[in-house]
Amino acid sequence: MDTQLRPHAGLNQQWRQPQKVMKLARLGSAHQCRLSFMRTLLRQLKKERWQFKRSHWTIDQQGVGQAVYQAIGPVRTYSLVVFAHDLPDEMRSDRVIAQAWDATFTLFDGVPTVSDLARLEKNVPLQEAGRISSSEISLSRANRSVRLFSYVVDCLAGGHQPERSELENVGYLMRTTAVYGAGKFGAADRDLIWQREELSGPFRAEMLSVWLTRAFTVDLAEHMARVRGGSQAVLLNTELRRCLGVGNSTGLGMAPFLVNHPTLINNWIIAREEALARVRNICEVRSEKTARFKHFLDRATLNAEKWHSTHPLQAARILQLRSDLEKLKQYIDNFDFNIDKPLDSLYRWSEQYLSLEGQEQLAMLLMEPYPELVDGLTDCMIADETKLPMINGRMSVGEMRELLRLHYDWALTTDYTRDENRSRFWYVSEEKLEPRLGERFDEPGSELEQPLCIGWHVWRLYQALGTRSDSETLAAFLMQHPEFRHVARRAQQIESHPYMEIRDNLIASDMLPIDMLRLKLSFFGATRFDPRSDRWVRINMFQYAPFPDELLTMPDDDWAYPPLTTLA
Amino acid sequence: MIYSLNEIDAHCKKAARGAGFEWGYAEEIGKAARWLAAFDLPGIAVLAAYLKERDEHPELFCRPDVSNMAHIISRNSGSLCPVLTGAWLCDSAGTDTQASMQFELLYYPLLLVPFLAQIAGSIQQTLTFEYRSTRLQYSDGVLNLDNDADLGCRLWGGYRISWRSSRSRLA
Numbered sequence: 135m136d137t138q139l140r141p142h143a144g145l146n147q148q149w150r151q152p153q154k155v156m157k158l159a160r161l162g163s164a165h166q167c168r169l170s171f172m173r174t175l176l177r178q179l180k181k182e183r184w185q186f187k188r189s190h191w192t193i194d195q196q197g198v199g200q201a202v203y204q205a206i207g208p209v210r211t212y213s214l215v216v217f218a219h220d221l222p223d224e225m226r227s228d229r230v231i232a233q234a235w236d237a238t239f240t241l242f243d244g245v246p247t248v249s250d251l252a253r254l255e256k257n258v259p260l261q262e263a264g265r266i267s268s269s270e271i272s273l274s275r276a277n278r279s280v281r282l283f284s285y286v287v288d289c290l291a292g293g294h295q296p297e298r299s300e301l302e303n304v305g306y307l308m309r310t311t312a313v314y315g316a317g318k319f320g321a322a323d324r325d326l327i328w329q330r331e332e333l334s335g336p337f338r339a340e341m342l343s344v345w346l347t348r349a350f351t352v353d354l355a356e357h358m359a360r361v362r363g364g365s366q367a368v369l370l371n372t373e374l375r376r377c378l379g380v381g382n383s384t385g386l387g388m389a390p391f392l393v394n395h396p397t398l399i400n401n402w403i404i405a406r407e408e409a410l411a412r413v414r415n416i417c418e419v420r421s422e423k424t425a426r427f428k429h430f431l432d433r434a435t436l437n438a439e440k441w442h443s444t445h446p447l448q449a450a451r452i453l454q455l456r457s458d459l460e461k462l463k464q465y466i467d468n469f470d471f472n473i474d475k476p477l478d479s480l481y482r483w484s485e486q487y488l489s490l491e492g493q494e495q496l497a498m499l500l501m502e503p504y505p506e507l508v509d510g511l512t513d514c515m516i517a518d519e520t521k522l523p524m525i526n527g528r529m530s531v532g533e534m535r536e537l538l539r540l541h542y543d544w545a546l547t548t549d550y551t552r553d554e555n556r557s558r559f560w561y562v563s564e565e566k567l568e569p570r571l572g573e574r575f576d577e578p579g580s581e582l583e584q585p586l587c588i589g590w591h592v593w594r595l596y597q598a599l600g601t602r603s604d605s606e607t608l609a610a611f612l613m614q615h616p617e618f619r620h621v622a623r624r625a626q627q628i629e630s631h632p633y634m635e636i637r638d639n640l641i642a643s644d645m646l647p648i649d650m651l652r653l654k655l656s657f658f659g660a661t662r663f664d665p666r667s668d669r670w671v672r673i674n675m676f677q678y679a680p681f682p683d684e685l686l687t688m689p690d691d692d693w694a695y696p697p698l699t700t701l702a
Numbered sequence: 703m704i705y706s707l708n709e710i711d712a713h714c715k716k717a718a719r720g721a722g723f724e725w726g727y728a729e730e731i732g733k734a735a736r737w738l739a740a741f742d743l744p745g746i747a748v749l750a751a752y753l754k755e756r757d758e759h760p761e762l763f764c765r766p767d768v769s770n771m772a773h774i775i776s777r778n779s780g781s782l783c784p785v786l787t788g789a790w791l792c793d794s795a796g797t798d799t800q801a802s803m804q805f806e807l808l809y810y811p812l813l814l815v816p817f818l819a820q821i822a823g824s825i826q827q828t829l830t831f832e833y834r835s836t837r838l839q840y841s842d843g844v845l846n847l848d849n850d851a852d853l854g855c856r857l858w859g860g861y862r863i864s865w866r867s868s869r870s871r872l873a
Contacts, residue, residue, distance in 0.1 A: 265703060317708025325707060325740075520707075522733050524824055527793025585725045609793035612726075613765060619726020619789070 145632045148415065149407035153544070156403070158638040162649025163451070163490040166694055167498035168508045169405055169515065170659030172676055175341045177509065177691050178332065182208050186346075186682035188353065189213070189245070195361045196220050197354060200255070203346045203682070204245060207332050212271070212339070213242040214346035215251065217259050218354060226277050228311045228383040235261070235275035236308065237350070241343040243269050243322060261312075261319075262566075268322045271339040274313040276347060279381060283307050286355045290370060291363030301377040302440055302696075305662060305674045307351040309381025315340045325520055336398065336515055337658060348380045348676050372684065376693070379677030382660065385670035389650040390560065390569045393586045396627060396634035397517040402657050403633035405511040412507045413500045414478035424471045426503035431466070433695035434499055435459045437661065440696060445665040447646075451491050458484075458492025505691070525623045527609025531602045534622065538596050541628045544637040545589035546596055557643040560586040571647060571669065587641040591621040659694065711736040714749060721753040723785075730789055734816035741845050745812065748854045752784070752810045755856075763809060766790050773804050781807035781857060788817025795821045805861035811836075812853055818863065819845075827865035833858050 145152070154160065166173070190202035201216040217238045225234045238259045242250065250269065257264030261275055282304040289296040315337070317323040327333045352375055359367040392399055419427075438456045443449050465483065473479060477500050484493045501508045529537075538546065550556055559580045563570050574580045585591060595618045602611055612619050628634060636653075639645060648665045655663070660673035678696055680688040705713070715732030723731065731749065738745025756763050763783035766774050768790060774782070787808060808814065811833050819840045822829035828841035834852035838845065852858075 267704065268706065317706030320704060320706055320709070323707045520733075520736070521820065521823075522729055524795060524820060525793045526796075527790075528796060609790065612793065613786075613790060616724040616727055619724060620729055621726075623726060623729075 146408070146411065148411040149404070150410070152632045152635075153637060155407065156633055156635060156637040158636060158646065158649040160490050160494065161636065161653040162646060163494045164653050164656035165495050165498045166656050166659045166661060167406065167409070168501050168505065168691070169402075169409060169512055170657060170694070171335060171337045171341050172345070172659030172679070173691055173694055174335055174509075174512045175338055175345065176679060176685065176693075178335075179205070179207075179342075180685050180690065182332070183686060184208075186349075186685075188349075190251075191353075193218050193354065193357055197358055197361075200251060201350060201353070202242075202246065202251075203349060205342060205346065205682075210243075210330065210332065211245055212342060213245055214343055214350070215240050215242050215246055215254055215258065216347075216350050217255060219259065221277070223280070226280070228277060228309065229385075232311065233263075235259075235311070236278045237347075237354075238275045239273070239343060239347055239350075240266055240270045240321075241272040241339055241346075243271055243327075265320045267320055268326060270321050271327060271333075272313060272315045272343045273319055273321060274310050274340075274343060274347070276308040276310045276351070276380070278308050279304050279306055283355060286370070287358045287362065290356060290359030291367050293363065293366045293368050295368070295371050295374055298374055298377060301374055303442075304381075305377070305677050306348075306379050306381035307355055308347070309383055309672070310344060310347065311383050312387070313340045313344060313382075328516065334516060335512055336402070341658070344380050344382075344675055345679070346682070348378070348679075349682050351380065352378060352681070372681070375681060376678050379661075379674040379679070382655075382673050382675055383670065384651055384655065384673065386569045386571060386647055388654055389647050390584065390586055392636060392650050392654055393588060393640070395517070395519060396624065397519060397631055398515075400631035400634040401517050402515050405514045407633070408514075409501050409508040409511050410481075410497050413504050414481055415475065416477060416504075416507075417474055419471050419476050421471075423503040427499065428466065429698075430499050430502040430695060431459070431463065432698060434495055435463065436696050436698065438495075441662050443664040445667075448663060448665050451489070454489045455491040455495060458488040459495070461487060462492065462496060523623055523627055525608065525612065525619065526626055527607055527612065529608045529626070530604060531599050531606045531608060531611055532604030534608050534625070535596065535599050535604070537629070538592060538599075538625060541632075542589070542592045542596075542625065542635075545592040545639075548589055548593065548639055550590050550593050554643045555639055556587070556590055556641050558641045558645065560584040560641070574641075585620055587639070588621065588624065588635060589639050590641060591618075592625060594618075595621050595625070661694075705739075707736045707740055710739045710746065714746065717749070717753060721757050727785055727789060730792075730817075731785060734785075734788070734813060737816040737819065738812065743812065743815075743850075744854050745816075748810050748812045751854075751856070752813060755809075756783070768794070773806075775806040781809055781859075784808060784810050784813035784817075788814045792817050792820055795824050801866075802862065802864040805859070805863070807857060807859040808861060809857050811855065811858060811861060815840075822865065825865065827867060830862075830864045830866075832862045833860075 185206040187204050189204050193199035193201060197218055198220045199218055203214040205212045219236060221234055221236045238261060240254060240258045257266055266273055285300060286296050333339050352370055356369055438459055441452050443452060481497060484496045548555055553575060557574055559572050559574045561570055561572055561579055561582050561584060572579055598615055608622060612622060647669045648671050651671050652663055655673055660675055661677060662674040664672040666672060679693045711732040714735035715728045718728040718731035735745045735749055762780045764780040765786040766782055815838060818829050818831055822840050831838045834855060835849045836852045837848035
């Protein structure tokens with residue numbers, strides 16, 4: 135066959151190439167950046183001068199009751215509706231199979247009436263077992279970090295402030311264990327809201343819900359301190375308060391999202407790679423930008439010092455990151471920023487001398503001084519996924535084989551006849567309808583495998599195409615082999631979506647699901663990744679961010695790394 | 703209970719998979735059910751009847767013989783399956799899409815509509831689909847329905863499909 139190689143229609147040669155970017159090891163070293171969704175949300179709320187108020191509070195002396203937090207924008211109002219519960223310690227579980235939580239939440243579209251609250255009270259505390267409606271945009275729950283929550287309440291009730299180091303070590307008073315959106319359990323479909331400017335970005339509503347949840351966690355602690363300490367009790371100092379984010383505990387449930395939303399993932403990565411290419415291409419870096427970069431490098435260094443994990447892999451990576459940042463700082467001390475394209479030179483140096491953690495951290499730091507080049511790219515991070523792409527059945531079998539050879543060499547060169555290359559299988563648990571990872575050769579159930587092992591499916595498609603005539607149409611082939619429809623449709627997208635595939639074997643015996651989780655969570659803006667196994671991870675969200683009552687008076691988007699003043 | 707479109711998509715995809723469809727078809731069935739529900743058409747009820755009957759009598763639901771794209775007939779003596787036919791038409795959309803097409807007997811014609819609508823979008827034409835007393839027109843995301851009495855019918859023959867330029871929007 136003599137089909138001519140086609141260039142990658144959607145690929146800009148100045149971006150880091152997909153075969154480098156889309157490997158799990160690098161994706162699993164991802165860091166938040168200016169494009170992360172938490173930062174995008176707060177930039178927008180500040181720019182549009184949103185107002186916030188706690189409009190309803192019936193929490194009693196046991197910490198049980200309701201609260202409503204309104205976010206009032208120029209066009210619409212959204213309300214976080216909170217149900218606080220009295221949860222016995224033995225029922226507190228972060229696992230998705232839990233049935234009760236310290237607090238449950240929904241983000242309501244508008245301002246809820248008394249009858250809305252009555253309806254929600256019957257459903258939101260049940261989470262997956264309840265039903266919400268198209269008036270609700272998200273559904274979530276959170277559990278207390280019991281030790282820190284008690285410590286903070288004790289301190290405030292006694293009339294004194296908690297220690298900063300205690301707050302920073304844990305980092306949150308509550309951690310969410312699931313934040314559902316996009317039509318789950320009857321909630322509003324994304325189609326209903328994505329054209330609203332304030333919610334058009336990915337996960338914007340979920341991030342708003344988490345940010346308001348953070349305000350509630352502190353309000354609840356202060357409330358309990360007042361109950362306990364009466365007039366002696368004090369409020370949490372606003373600078374200390376910012377040391378608290380919202381924790382999150384995430385397991386395998388998030389991993390299939392990355393495979394099932396190829397267009398969206400492609401668009402996220404392209405926005406990030408375009409941002410990086412823009413800053414690397416800057417010919418002359420002005421001195422104030424250099425100073426800004428060095429300032430953020432110091433703060434990233436502080437962040438790495440404060441980042442702890444007991445997971446052996448992550449603990450080693452954090453040590454490596456600290457050493458990388460030290461090496462980078464020394465290199466920069468003697469680095470001449472007056473050369474042509476200095477940031478490009480710096481990045482190239484990192485590829486030679488730093489670990490993947492260090493390289494990715496530097497890449498994200500390079501964007502910090504350049505909001506004018508980076509921030510607008512957030513508008514490119516959405517995708518309409520309500521329609522399936524059509525299969526081009528007029529493509530010939532020969533052309534399809536060529537396309538696979540060109541873009542899926544990473545899959546075609548894997549030997550899937552070997553057990554270790556397909557030793558796992560993804561499935562959905564019957565009890566909680568949650569994604570799980572099974573051992574193909576030790577556990578039953580692989581006949582119910584989910585089609586997440588794209589590499590293996592592509593490999594099998596390629597083998598099957600090899601037995602057919604090059605001139606046959608793909609439509610005719612698929613009529614006889616419908617088992618390849620999904621993967622043929624997918625593969626045809628890759629020319630225009632070069633970053634849509636994780637270019638690794640997602641069912642290999644040594645695959646680390648936490649690498650997949652970190653990719654998505656870093657786009658959210660999460661920090662302090664702390665894997666608790668190879669399958670679930672704890673993170674922090676919105677740590678050091680302004681609270682609703684101070685958003686308008688705090689500097690723009692200056693919170694994603696810890697402030698240097700905490701060195702004192 | 704009121705379901706979100708996302709739930710309808712996910713549940714119908716799962717139902718199709720459970721009924722033995724390959725993943726690609728199951729995805730298409732989920733999206734088809736979602737599309738019909740978005741227009742308040744009884745797609746879920748028709749899909750449920752279709753999946754049940756196909757499960758009991760798979761031999762009745764035939765794939766199309768497409769040697770003549772203007773007149774689509776079944777490959778065997780049975781009648782056309784709406785999903786296999788719709789998917790084939792989508793796969794072949796473009797240069798092969800005829801200005802007007804006729805069909806032999808086809809089961810559950812409502813399930814064919816989302817596939818035809820997707821073609822209408824891709825070739826930027828207005829779709830007219832007529833069977834029994836039902837007449838559907840679809841263009842640029844707008845659906846006009848003349849009579850919905852026979853919308854959910856099980857089996858019918860002598861369908862007429864026509865396409866015309868979308869430049870004049872539907873009234």
